[in-house]
Amino acid sequence: MRRRVVVTGLGAVSPIGLSVEESWESALAGRSGIGTIDIYDPSPLRTHIAGLVPPFDVHDFVDPQHPFHSDNRRLRFGLAATQMALRDAGIEMDRLDPERVGIALGSNELQFDEHVIGGTLANVFNGERFDEAAWVGELLAHESPPMRQLLQESHETVSYLSSQFGTQGPTASYLTACAAGAQAIGEGYRMIRRGAADVCLSGGTDSMLTAFDVIGFTNLGALSRRNDEPKRASRPFDVYRDGFVLGEGAALLVIESLEHARARGARIYAEIVGYGTGIENHHLTAMSPDAIGPVTAIRRALSDAGLAPERIGYINAHGTSTVENDAAETRAIKTVLGEHAKNIPISSTKSMTGHLVAAAGAIEAAFSVLTLRDQVAPPTINYETPDPECDLDYVPNVARPIDVEFVASNSFGFGGQNVTLIFGCEPGE
Amino acid sequence: MTERRVVITGIGVVSPFGVGFGAYRDGLLAGRHGIRPISLFDASKSPVRVAAEVTDYHDDLLPSDPRHNVVLSRSMRLGLVAAAEAVSSAGLDDRPDIRAGMACLMAVERYDINLEDFGESFARAISADADAPSGFSFSRQKYLSRSHRAAHPLWLLKFIPNLAVAHVVRTFGMQCEANAYTSESAASLQLVGDAAESIREGLFDAALCGASDSRISPIGIERYISLNLLATGTPDDVSISMPFDRNRRGYVLGEGAVFLVVEALDHAERRGARPLAEIAGWGQASDAFHPYRAHPEGRGLRLAMAKALDKAAVAPADVDCVAAAAASLDDLDSAESVALRHAFSASNPSVTAPAGAIGRTHTAAGAFGAAAALVAIASQSIPPTANTTEPDADSPPGLVTGIEARPARVRTALANAVSFGGQCASVVLKEVES
Numbered sequence: 001m002r003r004r005v006v007v008t009g010l011g012a013v014s015p016i017g018l019s020v021e022e023s024w025e026s027a028l029a030g031r032s033g034i035g036t037i038d039i040y041d042p043s044p045l046r047t048h049i050a051g052l053v054p055p056f057d058v059h060d061f062v063d064p065q066h067p068f069h070s071d072n073r074r075l076r077f078g079l080a081a082t083q084m085a086l087r088d089a090g091i092e093m094d095r096l097d098p099e100r101v102g103i104a105l106g107s108n109e110l111q112f113d114e115h116v117i118g119g120t121l122a123n124v125f126n127g128e129r130f131d132e133a134a135w136v137g138e139l140l141a142h143e144s145p146p147m148r149q150l151l152q153e154s155h156e157t158v159s160y161l162s163s164q165f166g167t168q169g170p171t172a173s174y175l176t177a178c179a180a181g182a183q184a185i186g187e188g189y190r191m192i193r194r195g196a197a198d199v200c201l202s203g204g205t206d207s208m209l210t211a212f213d214v215i216g217f218t219n220l221g222a223l224s225r226r227n228d229e230p231k232r233a234s235r236p237f238d239v240y241r242d243g244f245v246l247g248e249g250a251a252l253l254v255i256e257s258l259e260h261a262r263a264r265g266a267r268i269y270a271e272i273v274g275y276g277t278g279i280e281n282h283h284l285t286a287m288s289p290d291a292i293g294p295v296t297a298i299r300r301a302l303s304d305a306g307l308a309p310e311r312i313g314y315i316n317a318h319g320t321s322t323v324e325n326d327a328a329e330t331r332a333i334k335t336v337l338g339e340h341a342k343n344i345p346i347s348s349t350k351s352m353t354g355h356l357v358a359a360a361g362a363i364e365a366a367f368s369v370l371t372l373r374d375q376v377a378p379p380t381i382n383y384e385t386p387d388p389e390c391d392l393d394y395v396p397n398v399a400r401p402i403d404v405e406f407v408a409s410n411s412f413g414f415g416g417q418n419v420t421l422i423f424g425c426e427p428g429e
Numbered sequence: 430m431t432e433r434r435v436v437i438t439g440i441g442v443v444s445p446f447g448v449g450f451g452a453y454r455d456g457l458l459a460g461r462h463g464i465r466p467i468s469l470f471d472a473s474k475s476p477v478r479v480a481a482e483v484t485d486y487h488d489d490l491l492p493s494d495p496r497h498n499v500v501l502s503r504s505m506r507l508g509l510v511a512a513a514e515a516v517s518s519a520g521l522d523d524r525p526d527i528r529a530g531m532a533c534l535m536a537v538e539r540y541d542i543n544l545e546d547f548g549e550s551f552a553r554a555i556s557a558d559a560d561a562p563s564g565f566s567f568s569r570q571k572y573l574s575r576s577h578r579a580a581h582p583l584w585l586l587k588f589i590p591n592l593a594v595a596h597v598v599r600t601f602g603m604q605c606e607a608n609a610y611t612s613e614s615a616a617s618l619q620l621v622g623d624a625a626e627s628i629r630e631g632l633f634d635a636a637l638c639g640a641s642d643s644r645i646s647p648i649g650i651e652r653y654i655s656l657n658l659l660a661t662g663t664p665d666d667v668s669i670s671m672p673f674d675r676n677r678r679g680y681v682l683g684e685g686a687v688f689l690v691v692e693a694l695d696h697a698e699r700r701g702a703r704p705l706a707e708i709a710g711w712g713q714a715s716d717a718f719h720p721y722r723a724h725p726e727g728r729g730l731r732l733a734m735a736k737a738l739d740k741a742a743v744a745p746a747d748v749d750c751v752a753a754a755a756a757s758l759d760d761l762d763s764a765e766s767v768a769l770r771h772a773f774s775a776s777n778p779s780v781t782a783p784a785g786a787i788g789r790t791h792t793a794a795g796a797f798g799a800a801a802a803l804v805a806i807a808s809q810s811i812p813p814t815a816n817t818t819e820p821d822a823d824s825p826p827g828l829v830t831g832i833e834a835r836p837a838r839v840r841t842a843l844a845n846a847v848s849f850g851g852q853c854a855s856v857v858l859k860e861v862e863s
Contacts, residue, residue: 115567115569121555127557152652162715166717167715168715172616279533279607
């Protein structure tokens, strides 16, 4: 028999708040977290703006004596969000069976520092070519601290979390780009449903804001260049959208079997009722005209949940603010939901947070859960001029009270891996 | 209700022994190793001079659209070739209908900046500077504003890990589920268990599961040297990958790819496919100990093995062969020795560690272990652990060394994987009686 899986704790740091509640309050107030990049000089780049997490002290969340120190942004965000989620769930790890606690984390690939690469290469240059053999020595002489080195490995964030919080159950990271956070929650849900764990810390953490990252996405034509109006730059579904805005942050959900949650008397936010994925193999980077990947993801999630499309009362959209995504997502929603698509509120909280990449699906899952709790849909801000290609109800600019039993959250990955999660209200007796 | 049985019906391997599962099988059984002086970059001034490189790969082997070659990293290329062999060996070349319904789960790796892709762009931002010790300095301003354009504009596509999966699903016309994992070495065994669970639940009937990894590059080497994880030596020191050996002094970088076709037995039987082995059990766990050191008692691996054996309903005494994760690392090999002694306290299975032959292949290591277990089942003999001549006092008593495979009745084999960072996975494979 399938075990039921519920959400009992939420934690987050995002460009619009240093906790889930603060981020949610900002989202409902329609506050943008986008500004000019201030962690390095972005002026040589074409895009200067991003959603940055405000400074905070990680030692508010983890023991300063803990040996595994790092200034790595993904790790700091992940540690903070995980600790907040555990506190929110009322969990003290030493009271759980550590072998029954897993972690499923959306994560991302390594990052490069152009100073290190360029600086070491300059030292092995002779005016014409590089002495590749000497480059290894230069890199070694640069003496980057081993822990910083190690965190270049995409699986290491999860190793840190597992070491820090003492979880001995299954642990994995998922690297499905923009879908990773949602995919991790979906895989965590399966982990519990299948009995491989009773509790899973699931979500995502990411910071993809280095100059290299900005250049890489700029080359793909994906980023907004509205540098002079950062707060108006992320404008999903608006006809004048010109690309997505990179964001950073982390969101972790404590999910557990309904049985386990009830046995410990936990407060239950919501139930995870459906998880579906769909492949887009039409083109490496572009969506097919019929958006088959997103359509498949939404359909499979509905089928997993055993729900008719009419039961969905709100969709937290992937809504990146690229010309292509928002139109394709609109088509996909209409394909699966038919006439019902016109009747339900759909919003993109990326209009306020920017695109948290591997953490996007996780913070949007947290917002979806809070939509159920508070019966209110967050707005899509900067929605000013409708696009004929995007003709649904995007909850423009102002949050709206709604009456909702089931919500869906879409996360569509670059590279064609698409995920939909469906959450339902707290299960009855 | 009886659970749906899950089997392996296809395998593809690209290893330091060459392209093809046959080359891997023959190399392991002959007790050879694939470690040579590094050729993928100029390592002449590096403390690490050898690696287990794939030497006979060439782009003509690629099954994918040649227009995409420019955005394929080496790891993606090795993976595509292994995936093609797996699809073919499962008899699915002419079955686009079945492939469309298959999932693709893949363990993916990082990609590093290298001179081939980025040398020209950096050179354009480096100019003579009398004040710099080397006589040249790098201008960040120049690089970020202009010089970067000398690199291929789509370079990001080599770095985004799940693009490896995108190439596979696109090449083979798969439309079901896809996922990209990393838990370093454990990932490629974790996903085999996850695929089996999903098949049992009826989410799909078959999946292409695998991993590819290639990180033999200046930055890759530097990272593991700085963590004191790699064995150093001269170009002649090619026998330094010695799992469980008391003289081990670090691991050797390996590269390669493995794909398995994982399929419901009922589905395989209906289409007349011959199973290579049954996936009888799987388990995952974590050390929860340290970001890159193994728990001294092998806590995570003990739990992973116990879960896998329990799921398979196999008693420890019935395990005939273990494909160990040991990779010539001081702490990891010891931890696995302790874990194996604990799990098999009353029995003495034969143990082989494929990393002796092919080095540590990182995200692909778990899948290479599963492939070694398949070799043992298919050949009814245990491949020796290459290069290990003086087993540590605490090493598993059943460790097979030397240069000859040990004939044995192999009905059940266990494959282990342990990541830097303590993620552990085990899979139990069983012979399928015809």
